[in-house]
Amino acid sequence: MGVKRLVCLASGRGSNFAAIADAVREGAIAQARIAGLVSNNPDAPALGLAKERGIPTRVVASRDFRSAGKLDRDRYEAELEKAVAFFAPDFVLLAGYMLFLGPRLLKAYPNRIVNIHPSLLPSFRGLHAQAQALDAGVRWAGCTVHFVNEELDGGPILAQSVVEVLDDDTEETLSARLLPIEHATYVKAVKRICEEPFEIRGNRVLWKTPR
Numbered sequence: 001m002g003v004k005r006l007v008c009l010a011s012g013r014g015s016n017f018a019a020i021a022d023a024v025r026e027g028a029i030a031q032a033r034i035a036g037l038v039s040n041n042p043d044a045p046a047l048g049l050a051k052e053r054g055i056p057t058r059v060v061a062s063r064d065f066r067s068a069g070k071l072d073r074d075r076y077e078a079e080l081e082k083a084v085a086f087f088a089p090d091f092v093l094l095a096g097y098m099l100f101l102g103p104r105l106l107k108a109y110p111n112r113i114v115n116i117h118p119s120l121l122p123s124f125r126g127l128h129a130q131a132q133a134l135d136a137g138v139r140w141a142g143c144t145v146h147f148v149n150e151e152l153d154g155g156p157i158l159a160q161s162v163v164e165v166l167d168d169d170t171e172e173t174l175s176a177r178l179l180p181i182e183h184a185t186y187v188k189a190v191k192r193i194c195e196e197p198f199e200i201r202g203n204r205v206l207w208k209t210p211r
């Protein structure tokens with residue numbers, strides 16, 4: 001299938017981005033290379049993690065496209081699309097990208113944009129997913145890697161992992177226990193889309209080599 005070019009989009013800490021970049025560098029995802037990191041936040045620690053790893057970066061500061069707090073999505077996403085296209089990605093990986101992705105990029109990369117969300121979707125979409133899980137009293141929380149569609153945290157699911165909720169969990173402790181599981185789940189899902197053919201039927205991802 002050839003080597004896939006991956007572009008990551010991150011707004012903040014960047015631990016998922018770093019986990020994927022390290023897996024690529026160590027050969028755990030053999031059929032991929034990280035072409036670049038794009039951030040909407042000039043202060044994102046993810047940018048430093050990219051530089052440490054010699055990965056090229058581009059910033060499109062979303063705050064420059066806001067007036068009276070409102071994002072001019074058309075103008076912002078036109079610039080974002082250019083920054084992403086510069087790296088000619090096969091897949092675009094959202095890794096803590098904290099803005100809703102509008103139709104422009106979805107159209108440019110249909111079923112080629114992937115996200116990780118810290119809940120077992122379709123439960124607990126949106127922000128503070130771990131707190132939502134605690135409030136709902138579920139005994140198992142988890143994370144989901146999925147293709148991105150026009151719905152918030154919607155789209156065909158690639159991989160999920162679970163973590164048990166403990167009686168004394170807080171949003172912080174649950175998030176901290178989940179994070180390394182997120183990293184492993186994202187790496188596994190990215191490896192699979194880079195290395196195995198698949199078909200998307202409705203909201204299901206069907207692998208040509210089922211296991």
Ligand code: GRF
Pocket residue numbers: 010012013014015016017095096097116117118143182
């Ligand atoms: C992760 O919990 C991810 O699931 C969510 O945002 C967080 C980003 O963390 N989408 P990091 O920037 O990858 O460290």
